[in-house]
Amino acid sequence: MLIDIHMIQNHSPSNLNRDDLGAPKTCYFGGVLRNRISSQCLKRSIRMSEEFKDLLGGFRTRRLAEEISSRVEGDGIKEKVTKILKECGLDEKKNDTTKTAIYVSQKAINEMAKLVIEKLSDKQLADCFCKLIAEEVAVPDMALCGRMLETGVIKNTTVEAALQAAHAISTHQAVSEVDYFVAADDLPGDDAGAAYVDEAMFASACFYKYFSIDWNQLVTNLKGNEKLAAHTVGAFLRGAALTSPTGKQNSFAAHNPPEGIVVEIKDTPISYANAFAAPAPLAGSRDMVSQSIAQLGQYIHDIDTGFGGPKNRFWFSPNLRQKLEYVKDKKMETLGEQIESLNTLVERLISEIGFNWQDVQNVKIN
Known part of the structure; x- marks a missing residue:
């Protein structure tokens, strides 16, 4: 139907x-x-x-490590999460962001945050992270819009829209049409002209x-x-x-x-x-x-x-x-x-x- x-x-x-x-x-x-x-x-x-x-049960972000670590108290949490995400194929690009925007559910993020403080090895954490990212997708926005994600590590990540x-x-x-506009200076002094002049397209x-x-x-x-x-x-x-x-x-x-x-x-x-x-x-x-x-x-x-x-x-x-x-x-x-x-x-x-x-x-x- x-x-x-x-x-x-x-x-x-x-x-x-x-x-x-x-x-x-x-x-x-x-x-x-x-x-x-x-x-x-x-x-x-x-x-x-x-x-x-x-x-709205999910969101798309390149700052996944920051979002997960913000839910956990302790030193070195962000570095640890970044390392685990890298093992999932989500490498950092720069400024603590991943190379691609990851569409992930809020539930998956909350569960990953809980796991960070568990006494698990990095390999166990990475396996859990990968599973959560792949499987916790039953949220309306993702169900409608779908998801395409290829990390080389996480399997079965596609959600058919x-x-x-x-x-x-x-x-x-x-x-x-073109809108010619100016920004007037409220304190112009000796200069009676505009402080700024530009054009903007509209229709x-x-x-x-x-x-x-x-x-x-x-x-x-x-x-x-x-x-x-x-x-x-x-x-x-x-x-x-x-x-x-x-x-x-x-x-x-x-x-x-x-x-x-x-x-x-x-x-x-x-x-x-x-x-x-x-x-x-x-x-x-x-x-x-x-x-x-x-x-x-x-x-x-x-x-x-x-x-x-x-x-x-x-x-x-x-x-x-x-x-x-x-x-x-x-x-x-x-x-x-x-x-x-x-x-x-x-x-x-x-x-x-x-x-x-x-x-x-x-x-x-x-």
Whole structure:
């Protein structure tokens, strides 16, 4: 069973995810340059969100030795931990950091800290550390996002991600702009000029976002804990809807929620990005959001007609201000169960999976 999530989200002027030159990220799609937000950026913003914080059971760091030793009192602890991690294939690079960022669970770190003070040989400690890093992975964020780790020593470290996330792309042609700005000196003296002058790139774009969650893989990664998996799905959906990337938000405050969300329960993943292979016109008879949703609705209908529809489909727009529709025989027809609040959307989705949202919210990480 797959849970596919599609979003139309219109952001005011912003620079949520920038490239090495500081400009908003872009890509070509349908022969046209589009604004883009990377999937890595989207996943991290959701994983670190307020909605997901109770399920954040792991973290990625190059300072694993420091994190473990901070939980243990005594002299020479950090040096000892560093030595043990090196035997696990996690060599230091410089400044007490490992060569690669290690994605590890909080539980594994706590257990490693306890073992440090036990009367064990370095070989025994290294074996225990390796086992904990490899096996203590049943936490929601790692179950969703997966883990790729190769040390040459620790075996079976890969966690197959239950989540697939597409790069968000603008439904229309990218139009980037330049903000010429100055910093004024509040005590200018004889110099009336600015204290600092610079330029910053930004853009305003309506994005299509797509996520696909493999329910069976998620349950497997969580060691069969279906209620925790249901909590994870609900928290992820809320995080995706209520969280935006943090890039330059202090300068732009582009905290714009989605205008529409399609959630489907199905067996085969289908991206609806091709609804925008022909970009929404920048100056059409409709506003950009309405045009994007109209193209999405018509494309979904075409896919349903050609390949069959999903088992369940829900359409959410705040207070149903937007409709997901398609044209048939010159009449407008709606798609999916119409939902006007995010809370109801989450409750309906979790109910269709077979659980009660109010109940599974109480399920925490072991």
